Amino acid sequence: MTSPDLSAHLDRDVAQQELFDLLRIPSVSADPAYRADVRRAADWLQAKLSGLGFAARVDDTPGHPVVYAERQDAPGKPTVLIYGHYDVQPEAPLEEWVTPPFEPTVRDGRIYARGSTDDKGQAFAHVRGVELLLSRGALPVNVKFLLEGEEEVGSPSIVPYLQAHAEELKADVIVISDGSRFAQGVPTITYGLRGLSYVEILVQGANRDLHSGSYGGAAPNPINALCEIIAALKDDQGRVTIPGFYDGVEPLTAQEREMWASLPHDDAEFAASIGVSALPGEAGYSVLERIWGRPTLDVNGIWGGYQGEGSKTVIAAKAGAKVSMRLVPGQDPARITSLIQEYVPKIAPAGVTVEVRNHHGGQPMRFSTESPSIRAANRALRRVYGRDAVFARTGGSIPIVAAFAEILKTEVLFVDMGLNEDAPHSPNESFAVQDFENGILTSAYLLQELGRE
Amino acid sequence: MTSPDLSAHLDRDVAQQELFDLLRIPSVSADPAYRADVRRAADWLQAKLSGLGFAARVDDTPGHPVVYAERQDAPGKPTVLIYGHYDVQPEAPLEEWVTPPFEPTVRDGRIYARGSTDDKGQAFAHVRGVELLLSRGALPVNVKFLLEGEEEVGSPSIVPYLQAHAEELKADVIVISDGSRFAQGVPTITYGLRGLSYVEILVQGANRDLHSGSYGGAAPNPINALCEIIAALKDDQGRVTIPGFYDGVEPLTAQEREMWASLPHDDAEFAASIGVSALPGEAGYSVLERIWGRPTLDVNGIWGGYQGEGSKTVIAAKAGAKVSMRLVPGQDPARITSLIQEYVPKIAPAGVTVEVRNHHGGQPMRFSTESPSIRAANRALRRVYGRDAVFARTGGSIPIVAAFAEILKTEVLFVDMGLNEDAPHSPNESFAVQDFENGILTSAYLLQELGRE
Numbered sequence: 001m002t003s004p005d006l007s008a009h010l011d012r013d014v015a016q017q018e019l020f021d022l023l024r025i026p027s028v029s030a031d032p033a034y035r036a037d038v039r040r041a042a043d044w045l046q047a048k049l050s051g052l053g054f055a056a057r058v059d060d061t062p063g064h065p066v067v068y069a070e071r072q073d074a075p076g077k078p079t080v081l082i083y084g085h086y087d088v089q090p091e092a093p094l095e096e097w098v099t100p101p102f103e104p105t106v107r108d109g110r111i112y113a114r115g116s117t118d119d120k121g122q123a124f125a126h127v128r129g130v131e132l133l134l135s136r137g138a139l140p141v142n143v144k145f146l147l148e149g150e151e152e153v154g155s156p157s158i159v160p161y162l163q164a165h166a167e168e169l170k171a172d173v174i175v176i177s178d179g180s181r182f183a184q185g186v187p188t189i190t191y192g193l194r195g196l197s198y199v200e201i202l203v204q205g206a207n208r209d210l211h212s213g214s215y216g217g218a219a220p221n222p223i224n225a226l227c228e229i230i231a232a233l234k235d236d237q238g239r240v241t242i243p244g245f246y247d248g249v250e251p252l253t254a255q256e257r258e259m260w261a262s263l264p265h266d267d268a269e270f271a272a273s274i275g276v277s278a279l280p281g282e283a284g285y286s287v288l289e290r291i292w293g294r295p296t297l298d299v300n301g302i303w304g305g306y307q308g309e310g311s312k313t314v315i316a317a318k319a320g321a322k323v324s325m326r327l328v329p330g331q332d333p334a335r336i337t338s339l340i341q342e343y344v345p346k347i348a349p350a351g352v353t354v355e356v357r358n359h360h361g362g363q364p365m366r367f368s369t370e371s372p373s374i375r376a377a378n379r380a381l382r383r384v385y386g387r388d389a390v391f392a393r394t395g396g397s398i399p400i401v402a403a404f405a406e407i408l409k410t411e412v413l414f415v416d417m418g419l420n421e422d423a424p425h426s427p428n429e430s431f432a433v434q435d436f437e438n439g440i441l442t443s444a445y446l447l448q449e450l451g452r453e
Numbered sequence: 454m455t456s457p458d459l460s461a462h463l464d465r466d467v468a469q470q471e472l473f474d475l476l477r478i479p480s481v482s483a484d485p486a487y488r489a490d491v492r493r494a495a496d497w498l499q500a501k502l503s504g505l506g507f508a509a510r511v512d513d514t515p516g517h518p519v520v521y522a523e524r525q526d527a528p529g530k531p532t533v534l535i536y537g538h539y540d541v542q543p544e545a546p547l548e549e550w551v552t553p554p555f556e557p558t559v560r561d562g563r564i565y566a567r568g569s570t571d572d573k574g575q576a577f578a579h580v581r582g583v584e585l586l587l588s589r590g591a592l593p594v595n596v597k598f599l600l601e602g603e604e605e606v607g608s609p610s611i612v613p614y615l616q617a618h619a620e621e622l623k624a625d626v627i628v629i630s631d632g633s634r635f636a637q638g639v640p641t642i643t644y645g646l647r648g649l650s651y652v653e654i655l656v657q658g659a660n661r662d663l664h665s666g667s668y669g670g671a672a673p674n675p676i677n678a679l680c681e682i683i684a685a686l687k688d689d690q691g692r693v694t695i696p697g698f699y700d701g702v703e704p705l706t707a708q709e710r711e712m713w714a715s716l717p718h719d720d721a722e723f724a725a726s727i728g729v730s731a732l733p734g735e736a737g738y739s740v741l742e743r744i745w746g747r748p749t750l751d752v753n754g755i756w757g758g759y760q761g762e763g764s765k766t767v768i769a770a771k772a773g774a775k776v777s778m779r780l781v782p783g784q785d786p787a788r789i790t791s792l793i794q795e796y797v798p799k800i801a802p803a804g805v806t807v808e809v810r811n812h813h814g815g816q817p818m819r820f821s822t823e824s825p826s827i828r829a830a831n832r833a834l835r836r837v838y839g840r841d842a843v844f845a846r847t848g849g850s851i852p853i854v855a856a857f858a859e860i861l862k863t864e865v866l867f868v869d870m871g872l873n874e875d876a877p878h879s880p881n882e883s884f885a886v887q888d889f890e891n892g893i894l895t896s897a898y899l900l901q902e903l904g905r906e
Contacts, residue, residue: 030763092761093662153763180667194666198764207728209546209879213647213849214633216751216779217743218723218732223752223774224683231684234677270671275660278804279671290670298669299676300767301758306775308545310483310606311651311812313777313850314753314878321676322759324766326669351731359764396666397766425767426662 015128023104023113029087041086061157064149079142081171084123085151088115096427116431118424122177122417129443140451154360162407173373179416187381190414192393195327195364197336200357202320210315220351222319223304238282248330252293260288292393333361363402380445468581476557476566482540494539514610517602532595534624537576538604541568549880569884571877575630575870582896593904607813615860626826632869640834643867645846648780648817650789653810655773663768673804675772676757691735701783705746713741745846786814816855833898
């Protein structure tokens with residue numbers, strides 16, 4: 001049976017306008033000032049899904065709400081749980097946005113807005129994919145939507161939620177679209193994620209800011225000390241020096257290294273795309289291997305002393321940095337956090353005191369590339385893109401995936417719609433109009449193909 | 454001839470109220486927003502000196518104005534030029550002030566306000582010292598006041614000003630009070646100052662902020678890179694590693710080391726006074742030697758990436774730090790700045806670009822301890838404190854002093870009134886009421902003693 005081409009039935013303009021309505025809601029989960037807006041986005045999605053005939057509701061949590069919706073159109077057919085998040089990253093630095101982050105604007109075929117790719121554009125593409133199928137008849141599978149509002153802050157409420165609703169959330173496969181394809185025109189199935197350990201290192205020197213003339217040369221300087229600590233966390237081969245950090249790291253398989261080496265990746269193009277002259281990292285590994293399959297450490301923010309205009313000759317009382325480590329299968333985030341909490345005080349220079357505070361973490365994951373769901377996904381992607389998907393792991397972390405594996409014990413299928421140039425987490429985040437439309441079709445075809453398994 | 458005790462004639466309350474009026478003017482030279490207030494402080498001083506019978510005027514410069522005033526009461530007697538500055542440091546961090554920085558408040562016998570010790574309290578003590586003498590008759594010497602408004606930003610306008618007014622500014626000695634005595638109850642004559650080289654190191658990574666999952670392990674991280682650069686600027690013996698940094702450094706003399714070793718300084722008390730457990734620095738030198746006679750390097754501010762609440766998994770596009778080096782006789786600030794500008798790009802890790810920008814500098818200085826003016830100063834201090842002064846060098850820098858030496862070719866006499874616990878440059882800067890009053894008496898007696906040479 002040939003599968004009908006649904007693209008002629010896709011109402012592009014209405015889909016885009018509705019997405020814009022969702023993008024206009026500044027659902028920033030990290031900042032308490034936006035709490036009401038986060039809820040507003042949840043309510044909007046509940047109303048939309050309700051309008052499509054779903055039993056849809058907004059469930060409160062100790063944090064931001066969860067939107068849950070289901071339609072049981074197909075008894076005896078698989079149940080597909082579509083997960084996404086409707087919260088977004090903070091917009092800072094605001095002054096670098098060309099158009100305002102919460103006023104979606106199309107430029108050069110791309111939709112510019114905070115959340116356009118991460119994750120509203122992709123999650124809403126599934127909603128419109130379902131709507132497209134409904135315009136042709138009943139859904140070919142049972143569909144459930146689980147849309148949360150805390151992914152950007154580590155999903156702190158999701159574990160209790162999954163435990164409380166495990167029965168209701170039962171499904172044959174969980175579909176997630178919250179990342180990037182390998183390249184333009186290249187459909188990608190992601191079969192692995194890095195994990196995350198995120199800490200804040202706080203360094204205290206004197207009990208007040210000091211005049212650097214009266215005290216320089218004798219008083220400990222917490223900024224200098226913080227720099228020494230951070231510099232000591234990696235060696236000159238790009239390896240993290242924290243004792244025990246690499247214990248249990250699952251090595252890359254020969255098959256993976258071959259598969260990735262054959263992808264159309266070019267170091268010079270990659271470097272040029274982000275405007276750098278070199279791509280430093282762990283010796284002995286290619287760029288893709290380092291991003292997809294090796295752990296690393298990055299400072300995400302640093303502060304201390306006088307940052308204003310001009311000069312101030314002060315020895316600050318304190319300094320701090322946000323440090324995150326991306327982890328790979330074999331590493332446990334809680335253990336890694338303990339290791340760095342033990343190590344930093346040992347390497348801190350004399351005269352300062354240090355504190356290492358924990359932020360949220362996330363488990364690394366790796367799945368099989370042979371399941372029926374993955375084959376169904378590949379067929380769906382072939383219908384949209386005219387070619388097979390590539391299999392990649394991603395450098396990012398999605399904390400909820402480990403929770404899905406442990407609590408719901410359901411396979412997770414990643415079918416990402418975005419591209420790296422979307423620049424999620426950066427100013428001027430965008431999502432190509434074409435990628436949004438392909439995403440809607442991918443969703444519709446995926447549900448059809450999953451209904452054939 | 455015995456010298457009369459003037460303390461009975463000192464109108465303490467009026468002097469304090471007038472100082473408060475001056476302290477209320479937020480004359481922050483580093484911030485263009487306060488430009489009009491800086492001028493207002495200049496006008497205030499001109500009016501005050503004019504009211505004391507001085508020919509007083511406010512001279513414009515390309516930056517902030519200079520107040521110049523003179524009274525030629527004593528033909529044939531020495532001419533004393535009193536230098537001070539009426540501009541103040543920025544108040545940041547504002548939230549740490551117990552009472553507002555520009556609302557002078559007395560607590561525990563101390564005047565809390567930005568500028569109370571650095572330098573309004575000390576400069577105005579000289580104005581009141583002159584007023585005290587005038588209440589008893591004519592001045593015993595010719596007195597000139599040179600009060601500038603840019604000391605906290607490196608006095609950029611002063612060199613052209615001195616050159617243009619060299620004839621008018623001729624004097625036998627220049628008196629400066631803008632620092633600290635060695636300890637409570639210990640009169641101090643400062644015979645040396647450290648110099649200053651101040652730069653800003655800016656590091657650029659990618660052409661935009663990046664998602665640390667998608668790029669971590671391959672993209673250069675300018676914050677990590679900046680930390681590596683800063684950590685590499687000093688070795689584990691506390692020595693600065695910049696090649697050529699120590700060339701020509703004048704060593705401490707045996708006499709200096711003995712003299713300072715005999716001062717009532719205690720490392721444990723010093724450490725406790727700033728709330729630290731250790732006083733790390735250059736190996737082989739005592740604390741006083743390191744602060745007064747050895748060069749050093751401190752980071753005064755650092756920034757990059759996400760500094761807000763919560764977490765953000767970003768690899769920032771850029772980072773920066775303000776770095777200053779205190780210098781000693783034998784080091785030239787312009788040369789030191791060139792050395793660090795050459796060195797930083799060499800030690801920068803691969804993948805980032807760096808820029809080292811120059812801020813203001815200042816020459817290190819050291820004077821003889823045997824001149825007639827210094828003997829006069831010691832006699833004046835003995836009348837106030839009942840004991841001889843100690844001779845110390847200071848860790849701070851006053852850029853104008855080199856300009857005085859080169860352009861006006863006049864001896865500079867430092868008679869400081871403050872104490873380290875005044876916390877200049879910090880929040881909750883203060884100046885003891887007793888120290889302000891002792892300063893007024895010191896000024897009056899100093900002019901009398903200089904008139905006897």
